[in-house]
Amino acid sequence: MINKLVIATKNAGKGEEFRELLEVLGVEIETLADFPGFSLPPETGSTFADNALFKARMTASLTGLSALGDDSGLEVDYLQGAPGIYSARFAGEPTNDGRNNAKLLRLLEGVPREKRTARFRCVLALVTADGDTYLAEGTLEGLITTEPQGHQGFGYDPLFYLPEYGQTLAELGAEIKNKLSHRARAVKNLWPVLSRLWPAE
Numbered sequence: 418m419i420n421k422l423v424i425a426t427k428n429a430g431k432g433e434e435f436r437e438l439l440e441v442l443g444v445e446i447e448t449l450a451d452f453p454g455f456s457l458p459p460e461t462g463s464t465f466a467d468n469a470l471f472k473a474r475m476t477a478s479l480t481g482l483s484a485l486g487d488d489s490g491l492e493v494d495y496l497q498g499a500p501g502i503y504s505a506r507f508a509g510e511p512t513n514d515g516r517n518n519a520k521l522l523r524l525l526e527g528v529p530r531e532k533r534t535a536r537f538r539c540v541l542a543l544v545t546a547d548g549d550t551y552l553a554e555g556t557l558e559g560l561i562t563t564e565p566q567g568h569q570g571f572g573y574d575p576l577f578y579l580p581e582y583g584q585t586l587a588e589l590g591a592e593i594k595n596k597l598s599h600r601a602r603a604v605k606n607l608w609p610v611l612s613r614l615w616p617a618e
Contacts, residue, residue: 420443420444420445420615421444421445421446421447421482421483422439422442422444422445422446422447422482422483422484422485422615423446423447423448423449423451423452423476423477423480423482423483423484423485424446424447424448424449424484424485425448425449425457425472425473425475425476425484425485425486425487426448426449426472426487427448427449427450427456428448429448429450431448431487432446432448432450434595434600435485435600435604437595438595438600438601438604439604439611442611442612442615443615444615447480447482449476452479452480455479457471457472457475457476458475460472460488460502462488462502463502464502464540465488465489465490465501465502465538465539465540465554466488466540466542466552466554467488468486468488468502468540469486469487469488469540469541469542469552470486470542470544470550470552471486472484472486472487472488472542473485473486473542473543473544473550474486474542474544474550476544477544477545477546477548481546482546483543483544483545483546483614484543484544485541485542485543486541486542486544487539487540487541487542487600487603488502488539488540489504489537489538489539489540489599489600490502490503490504490505490537490538491504491521491535491536491537491538491572491573491577492535492536492537492538493521493525493533493534493535493561494532494534494535495525495528495532495533495534496524496525500517500521504517504572504573505517505572507520507521508520514571514572514573517572517573518565518573518575518576521561521573521576522561522563522564522576525561525563530560533560533561533562534558534559534560535558535559535560535561535577536556536557536558536559536599537556537557537559537573537577537598537599538554538555538556538599539554539555539556539598539599539600539602539603540552540553540554540603541553541554541555541600541603541604541607543607543610543611545614551607551610553603553604553606553607553610554603554606555598555599555600555601555602555603555604555605555606556599556602557579557597557598557599557602559577559578559579559580559586560577560578560580561576561577561578562575562576562577562578562585565585565587566578566584566585566587566588567584567585567586567587567588567589568587569587569588569589569590569591569594570585570586570587570589570591570594574586574587574594575587586598
């Protein structure tokens with residue numbers, strides 16, 4: 418197994434988060450930012466798994482290396498799972514966190530606390546250089562607040578309240594968030610495969 422893994426993103430923040438989550442593997446982590454001139458086509462899948470697999474397969478095909486794709490979003494029970502795979506562009510293009518949050522609060526206006534349950538879901542797809550495919554997912558349960566709280570997060574973090582912590586993800590800060598996030602939990606669920614492919618020396 419070549420000692421490299423490409424994360425199917427050009428997002429520097431996401432790349433750094435995966436480097437931290439996968440640090441103990443001892444594998445060299447690259448992202449699509451290391452492959453100038455290549456951009457992933459728009460996602461067309463109907464599920465998180467579809468989109469994660471699409472990203473991983475395209476990236477593995479391009480680079481000839483093992484690739485890790487992820488797709489994630491917010492699922493609100495009162496909205497029958499919306500915004501789901503459309504989380505980033507919930508309020509339309511161009512994507513804007515503030516407008517997405519405002520739309521979510523508008524749709525939940527007057528909805529009581531006990532019906533504001535939601536979760537962040539992340540699906541990871543690993544496609545090896547040999548073409549083997551593995552999937553794993555992780556979720557983080559919480560509630561949607563009635564107004565933004567905190568300034569340390571991004572996306573829906575200021576609205577995503579964790580009862581066990583008494584704070585939103587945007588109030589908790591990156592260090593705690595990255596340990597309990599849906600992405601961290603998905604990596605944990607994929608760990609048996611990752612550690613077998615890249616055993617610690």
